[in-house]
Amino acid sequence: MNTIQLTIDGREIAAKEGDTVLQAARSAGIRIPTLCYHERLNPIASCGMCYVEIGGYSEPVQSCATPVAPGMDVVTQSEVLTDMRKESLQRLLLHHPLDCPICDKAGECRLQDLVFEYGIHADELQPPAKPREVVYATSLIKYWPDRCVLCLRCVTACKEVKGVCALGVAETEGRRHLEFYPERCVSCGECLQLCPVGALTENLSPTKGRAFLVNKVPTTCTYCGCGCQMELSVLDNRVVDVKGKDDAGVNQASLCVKGRFGYEFISSDQRLTKPLVKKDGEFQEVDWDQAIRVVARRFNQVKKEHGADAIGGFSSARCTNEDNYLFQKFMRAVIGTNNVDHCARL
Amino acid sequence: MTNPLKDVLNSKVILVTGTNTTSNHPIIANYIHEAVTKHGAKLLVVDPRRIKLVDICHTWLRPRVGTNVAWINGLMHVIISENLQAQSYIDERTTGFEELKKCVAKYSPDYVAKITGIPEKDLIAAARLYATETPGSILYAMGITQHTSGTNNVKSLASLSMLCGNVGVAGGGVNPLRGQNNVQGACDMGGLPNVFTGYQTVTDEAVREKFAKAWNVATLPDRVGMTVTEMTAAGGEAIKALYIMGENPMLSDADIHHVEKNLQALDFMVVQDIFLTETARLADVVLPSTCFAEKEGTFTNTERKVLRVRKAVNAPGEALEDYRIISAIARQMGYAMEYADASEIMAEINRLTPSYGGITYERLEQGGVVWPCPTLEHPGTPILHINKFARGEGVFFPIEYQPSAELPDDEYPFVLTTGRVYEHYHTGTMSRKGSALNRLYPEALAEINVEDARNLDVADGEYVNIVSRRGSLKIKAAVSDITDRGVAFVPFHFYESAVNKLTNSALDPVSKIPELKICAVKIEKAA
Numbered sequence A: 001m002n003t004i005q006l007t008i009d010g011r012e013i014a015a016k017e018g019d020t021v022l023q024a025a026r027s028a029g030i031r032i033p034t035l036c037y038h039e040r041l042n043p044i045a046s047c048g049m050c051y052v053e054i055g056g057y058s059e060p061v062q063s064c065a066t067p068v069a070p071g072m073d074v075v076t077q078s079e080v081l082t083d084m085r086k087e088s089l090q091r092l093l094l095h096h097p098l099d100c101p102i103c104d105k106a107g108e109c110r111l112q113d114l115v116f117e118y119g120i121h122a123d124e125l126q127p128p129a130k131p132r133e134v135v136y137a138t139s140l141i142k143y144w145p146d147r148c149v150l151c152l153r154c155v156t157a158c159k160e161v162k163g164v165c166a167l168g169v170a171e172t173e174g175r176r177h178l179e180f181y182p183e184r185c186v187s188c189g190e191c192l193q194l195c196p197v198g199a200l201t202e203n204l205s206p207t208k209g210r211a212f213l214v215n216k217v218p219t220t221c222t223y224c225g226c227g228c229q230m231e232l233s234v235l236d237n238r239v240v241d242v243k244g245k246d247d248a249g250v251n252q253a254s255l256c257v258k259g260r261f262g263y264e265f266i267s268s269d270q271r272l273t274k275p276l277v278k279k280d281g282e283f284q285e286v287d288w289d290q291a292i293r294v295v296a297r298r299f300n301q302v303k304k305e306h307g308a309d310a311i312g313g314f315s316s317a318r319c320t321n322e323d324n325y326l327f328q329k330f331m332r333a334v335i336g337t338n339n340v341d342h343c344a345r346l
Numbered sequence B: 001m002t003n004p005l006k007d008v009l010n011s012k013v014i015l016v017t018g019t020n021t022t023s024n025h026p027i028i029a030n031y032i033h034e035a036v037t038k039h040g041a042k043l044l045v046v047d048p049r050r051i052k053l054v055d056i057c058h059t060w061l062r063p064r065v066g067t068n069v070a071w072i073n074g075l076m077h078v079i080i081s082e083n084l085q086a087q088s089y090i091d092e093r094t095t096g097f098e099e100l101k102k103c104v105a106k107y108s109p110d111y112v113a114k115i116t117g118i119p120e121k122d123l124i125a126a127a128r129l130y131a132t133e134t135p136g137s138i139l140y141a142m143g144i145t146q147h148t149s150g151t152n153n154v155k156s157l158a159s160l161s162m163l164c165g166n167v168g169v170a171g172g173g174v175n176p177l178r179g180q181n182n183v184q185g186a187c188d189m190g191g192l193p194n195v196f197t198g199y200q201t202v203t204d205e206a207v208r209e210k211f212a213k214a215w216n217v218a219t220l221p222d223r224v225g226m227t228v229t230e231m232t233a234a235g236g237e238a239i240k241a242l243y244i245m246g247e248n249p250m251l252s253d254a255d256i257h258h259v260e261k262n263l264q265a266l267d268f269m270v271v272q273d274i275f276l277t278e279t280a281r282l283a284d285v286v287l288p289s290t291c292f293a294e295k296e297g298t299f300t301n302t303e304r305k306v307l308r309v310r311k312a313v314n315a316p317g318e319a320l321e322d323y324r325i326i327s328a329i330a331r332q333m334g335y336a337m338e339y340a341d342a343s344e345i346m347a348e349i350n351r352l353t354p355s356y357g358g359i360t361y362e363r364l365e366q367g368g369v370v371w372p373c374p375t376l377e378h379p380g381t382p383i384l385h386i387n388k389f390a391r392g393e394g395v396f397f398p399i400e401y402q403p404s405a406e407l408p409d410d411e412y413p414f415v416l417t418t419g420r421v422y423e424h425y426h427t428g429t430m431s432r433k434g435s436a437l438n439r440l441y442p443e444a445l446a447e448i449n450v451e452d453a454r455n456l457d458v459a460d461g462e463y464v465n466i467v468s469r470r471g472s473l474k475i476k477a478a479v480s481d482i483t484d485r486g487v488a489f490v491p492f493h494f495y496e497s498a499v500n501k502l503t504n505s506a507l508d509p510v511s512k513i514p515e516l517k518i519c520a521v522k523i524e525k526a527a
Ligand code: SF4
Pocket: A137, A138, A154, A157, A158, A162, A164, A165, A166, A167, A184, A185, A186, A187, A188, A189, A190, A191, A192
């Protein structure tokens, strides 16, 4: 890979050929504010935040869409740039109600952060026009058109990452908004994950937790063998939301419908909560002591009458390594048989 | 998998067969999509169904169900006869090439076309594509293994990959996609009748002694045990009692009428699960356990990466972690088994398992680690067989095509094949408990080809009866061109439409996997 020498904010930097100015700056630890940019997507260049000045250029350019060239002299902070970024923010906020107090996203919203950083005040904004309501491509996600800043991250991700193309842009009464092709949508929630504002929200959990109130627990998905890394949002001992977790090696924060929306079983009222022992064909609830005694007694009995190999054990592809290890140890060391297997074959 | 999930981004050609990746391993399908659309990789799909990936593929071969060895031999025939194989790789790293060459000699495109239905020119084009674009990766799943010829199918794919020098290189490899979150881990942990952890065999005396000493017992059994399918079949006979943890054979096994009879013939059955599954209903004792969100532990994903699972919420009622239940039964039977937490168990696994030797909880805080990883300093092994095969030289196995156990005939003219859909998972125990996934895919649908539907006078959404020698099923038809003429596809997640009442329990002689992917049925419009 060839490297290219350039200067950013007075620092000599070696960038990879083919990188954009934004990527070069980021690799060097220089921050350029962005809203629509996402590492995994081709540059969208819709938000107008990442402007930089380049020596010899007549006007500032968007750094996400400008490839590095040898000898470039880049400036990322100046009064002109700050004004341009403020203007861009004001344009984004034109129809965006500052309803942060009731928005799910408050606290982890890119727009909120940028508005705070650049000190934009509500009185500089136009009052929002009549609120709009729009359905979404999937019933599991809610669309808030007034909050949408049309950064197009969702549209781009649906197309580039998922290869689905269930989203587009349309215009009604002079105002642009997302358009949906529900028959294509696979409810993966990639769009939801990448929305930098609160325009797309999870529409499944009856209880909702504000970003700063929930406890976030990093873990691994329980469904297929991809092993996606995810974060469970927990409020009052209940999982209220699942987000993809950035792990460059596994899923890069993507999930599928099962991982993202298949969490309701955890708090299902059909979960088993007490040991059951069958008497005369009916299950009866018993305490643990009693259940364990029955199991041990019956295993001992079968072992005595028919030998250890008359007992078999199915361990599980859905249990942890630790559970599986202990299960085979139990079958081999305690029961005394190698009759242990699981449904790898099914 | 021999290679990491994301490694397809380094491939020039990707051969996908017997996996509906978009439905069953969506994240891998995303990477395939990215490889094709952003990096210009060529996608070669070989599947009897018109799966979603066909939309972006370069070449699609549609073999008849169950003819895998034939088309794989056909590809190798073309590659060898056009001298496209990676000869220096073959000379340096493999044995058995001459035998393979002799075996595939008769699999000419014309001969293969008769068996598989793949047009000659398509087979030749596919062979050239796979052989000339390197590196090439092969991805497969149950569409390859759930056949009486499953083991042979896998060996043939390995030969194809070695023939083009693709094993042990970035962007290459032969990659089985494991369907369940921790299938890989359950195997690694010795949840198999012939091995302890890390595939250390039970028939090796030194290994047995090591484990006996660590586990504080005088001896350990030296005879290879029975597989799931064998144990179920022996229910009431050689097997008198079963301890089932988190499995639901009443939906997942082939020919479940038979399974039910055998389970009922047991003296004693205990099922440990999070729901009262179809299998648990038949048990004498049911023990409530915790789900992934209620415990600490690790899963090993399909790329062999060990990943942390963390407790997020408290378990409902009195439900306990599986490992605590197992320990309690052990203690009651007079064996001292006590662990303060899951990390203590992992420490014991580290000590007894060379390939997991360096994979500690402390390290996993920094992210997943890929085994083999024998020491704390070892970085892990994302790609297997670099420079050299684990077993020395790579062996080519000459394998002849053999037809499936039950083929369509006049009475049962259709092929039935089974699998999963995107919205659900395995026996539906988890995925069907909430509203979200059920909203998207509420009931079982039988995919039937448009022309067959016309001949049967069945419209999309009407009911059909599907009948095999073992049972029958009334189910709603989804008419499309996804399946070929003469083939029906039914997912197995649904207890009320349990397709495994129909399937054939004939086994692959080595792997003991039942032939879930093909049996003969008749289909009629339901009254
Ligand atoms: S849920 Fe997935 S498929 Fe549907 S619109 Fe969003 S990104 Fe696209």
